[in-house]
Amino acid sequence: MNWQAFIEVLVGGLLSGVMYSLVALGFVLIYKASGVFNFAQGSMLFFAAMTCAGLVGKGLPLWAAALVSLVVMVALGLAVEKFVLRPMVAQPEISLFMATIGLSFVIDGLAQIIWGSTAMKLDLGVEDMPLEALMDKTGIAVSQFDLLAAAVAAVLVSGLAVFFSKTKVGRALRAVADDHQAALAVGIPLQRIWGIVWGVAGFVALVAGMLWGARNGVQFALTSLALKALPVLIIGGFTSVPGAIVGGLIVGASEKLAEVYIGPHVGGGIEAWFPYILALGVLLIRPEGLFGEKIIRRI
Amino acid sequence: MATPILAVNNIEVIYDHVILVLKGVSLTVEEGRIVALLGANGAGKSTTLKSISTLLKGERGDITKGNIEFKGERIDHLTPADLVKKGVCQVMEGRHCFAHLSIEENLLTGAYSRKVPGSQIRQDLEMVYGYFPRLKQRRTSLAAYTSGGEQQMCAIGRALMARPTMILLDEPSMGLAPQIVEEVFAIVKSLNEKEGVSFLLAEQNTMVALRYADYGYILENGRVVMNGPADDLATNEDVKEFYLGVASGERKSFRDTKFYKRRKRWLA
Ligand SMILES: Nc1ncnc2c1ncn2[C@@H]1O[C@H](COP(=O)(O)OP(=O)(O)O)[C@@H](O)[C@H]1O
Ligand SMILES: [Mg+2]
Numbered sequence: 001m002n003w004q005a006f007i008e009v010l011v012g013g014l015l016s017g018v019m020y021s022l023v024a025l026g027f028v029l030i031y032k033a034s035g036v037f038n039f040a041q042g043s044m045l046f047f048a049a050m051t052c053a054g055l056v057g058k059g060l061p062l063w064a065a066a067l068v069s070l071v072v073m074v075a076l077g078l079a080v081e082k083f084v085l086r087p088m089v090a091q092p093e094i095s096l097f098m099a100t101i102g103l104s105f106v107i108d109g110l111a112q113i114i115w116g117s118t119a120m121k122l123d124l125g126v127e128d129m130p131l132e133a134l135m136d137k138t139g140i141a142v143s144q145f146d147l148l149a150a151a152v153a154a155v156l157v158s159g160l161a162v163f164f165s166k167t168k169v170g171r172a173l174r175a176v177a178d179d180h181q182a183a184l185a186v187g188i189p190l191q192r193i194w195g196i197v198w199g200v201a202g203f204v205a206l207v208a209g210m211l212w213g214a215r216n217g218v219q220f221a222l223t224s225l226a227l228k229a230l231p232v233l234i235i236g237g238f239t240s241v242p243g244a245i246v247g248g249l250i251v252g253a254s255e256k257l258a259e260v261y262i263g264p265h266v267g268g269g270i271e272a273w274f275p276y277i278l279a280l281g282v283l284l285i286r287p288e289g290l291f292g293e294k295i296i297r298r299i
Numbered sequence: 300m301a302t303p304i305l306a307v308n309n310i311e312v313i314y315d316h317v318i319l320v321l322k323g324v325s326l327t328v329e330e331g332r333i334v335a336l337l338g339a340n341g342a343g344k345s346t347t348l349k350s351i352s353t354l355l356k357g358e359r360g361d362i363t364k365g366n367i368e369f370k371g372e373r374i375d376h377l378t379p380a381d382l383v384k385k386g387v388c389q390v391m392e393g394r395h396c397f398a399h400l401s402i403e404e405n406l407l408t409g410a411y412s413r414k415v416p417g418s419q420i421r422q423d424l425e426m427v428y429g430y431f432p433r434l435k436q437r438r439t440s441l442a443a444y445t446s447g448g449e450q451q452m453c454a455i456g457r458a459l460m461a462r463p464t465m466i467l468l469d470e471p472s473m474g475l476a477p478q479i480v481e482e483v484f485a486i487v488k489s490l491n492e493k494e495g496v497s498f499l500l501a502e503q504n505t506m507v508a509l510r511y512a513d514y515g516y517i518l519e520n521g522r523v524v525m526n527g528p529a530d531d532l533a534t535n536e537d538v539k540e541f542y543l544g545v546a547s548g549e550r551k552s553f554r555d556t557k558f559y560k561r562r563k564r565w566l567a
Binding site: 089168171172174175177178179180181182183184185186187188189190293 | 383
């Protein structure tokens with residue numbers, strides 16, 4: 001076996017997995033706080049990428065475009081909470097889920113009304129090329145862009161972890177995730193907390209949208225990233241931030257390794273469905289996911 | 300008679316627009332008192348407490364008649380968070396601790412609505428640990444893995460962290476061993492005496508509740524059928540028969556007995 005090639009595939013896979021993690025993160029935040037599987041997360045990501053690329057196209061420098069997009073995304077998140085979810089309080093979860101399906105069409109449409117439907121480019125100033133220093137020393141090719149994405153993800157996740165475990169709002173957020181009624185009873189303003197969560201999810205969508213947009217082009221296909229996040233969520237657990245990261249890494253690494261090492265024996269193309277098989281396996285063994293909160297029931 | 304801190308005035312509550320559960324309930328709690336709200340399962344005790352704490356809205360329940368006043372102010376239109384800020388906090392039936400938060404984190408969530416420095420919060424935390432030494436021992440355990448008694452203490456302690464003037468306590472004895480029930484009630488009594496917190500206490504466990512309460516209301520089918528000082532209720536023959544299990548003869552509805560006794564007296 002060629003170890004150099006193996007490591008190259010593995011590292012490449014892990015790094016691309018980070019990109020999946022970023023998408024999954026947005027789902028986890030909202031699912032954790034409100035028990036809603038936000039079908040519109042992919043659309044929010046698309047909307048964010050379109051807004052950022054569109055503003056750059058209008059001549060804004062990248063940092064300014066990102067900043068404006070951030071404001072737009074947080075506002076979008078807050079608006080969704082206020083106008084879609086708040087009127088549906090105390091409704092069954094399935095109704096909320098259906099509301100987010102409707103929402104995804106609205107956001108997709110809005111993005112295309114504002115920015116048109118042609119694909120755009122987004123240049124973050126880092127190319128998808130092997131890092132030369134590393135290449136020279138070890139002969140292993142690792143994409144600079146992937147490294148940037150990994151660094152961004154690391155910062156984002158550490159920030160969220162500190163936010164959840166150390167701050168008052170983070171604690172309130174976990175409390176709301178555990179028990180809405182009890183959170184209300186102790187005076188936690190549920191709607192403000194949900195507003196914050198949707199705002200943060202908007203921010204995460206922007207980060208993921210910019211990275212994916214820069215890599216694959218800013219186009220409608222970004223909305224289907226939600227499907228890529230599904231096995232990540234099942235493997236990592238819907239309620240766990242670290243789970244989203246580990247799930248992403250597992251999916252990224254395993255699909256690339258499977259493609260390279262198993263693919264040739266079965267005719268290739270297994271990258272597309274391999275994560276789902278993996279997710280199915282996890283579902284059978286540990287339905288809450290590797291890191292999901294154990295379903296604790298006491299009688 | 301002192302002015303009541305809480306007054307429930309003839310409220311009617313309907314769930315899902317059709318199910319009439321409370322049919323004109325009135326009660327008052329005077330400042331610094333423990334008032335027991337008694338009655339069998341399904342009588343409407345929890346519904347009454349949830350009407351006061353405005354948690355009813357989250358369960359598709361509506362107050363269709365009457366009103367509720369706290370310190371002379373209408374509170375039925377407030378959000379639960381605003382109500383906690385005004386000093387009314389509910390400890391829900393079944394405790395409802397945050398399962399994946401530690402005991403200490405649970406307690407801290409109770410202080411969410413307060414705008415005070417961290418040092419004050421720490422001080423209050425120590426106050427709660429003073430009343431519930433068991434919680435201090437278990438402070439780092441996840442609430443889900445603590446015993447029923449510890450969870451009940453955690454739920455009461457969490458409410459205390461909001462520094463309320465009034466706590467609505469729903470069935471604290473539910474599912475607890477008798478010694479633990481006594482322990483919990485004794486702490487409630489001392490919170491009432493030392494911190495001056497008023498309590499409205501819903502209980503099926505009539506015997507214990509009347510021992511610690513000052514005044515009691517008996518609820519049946521969404522109506523108050525009897526009220527009076529706790530001592531009077533505890534010695535009342537009908538209450539004894541129906542709620543303290545000192546039965547004589549077959550079980551009847553409480554209202555029937557009253558009628559039956561009245562008739563007997565009339566005939567005699
Ligand atoms: N969310 C709800 N929707 C419909 N009916 C309810 C609801 N909650 C309680 N009830 C009904 O209201 C009545 C009183 O319930 P409750 O207030 O919980 O009584 P208690 O606390 O005295 O046991 C019961 O008949 C119960 O079935
Ligand atoms: Mg009840």
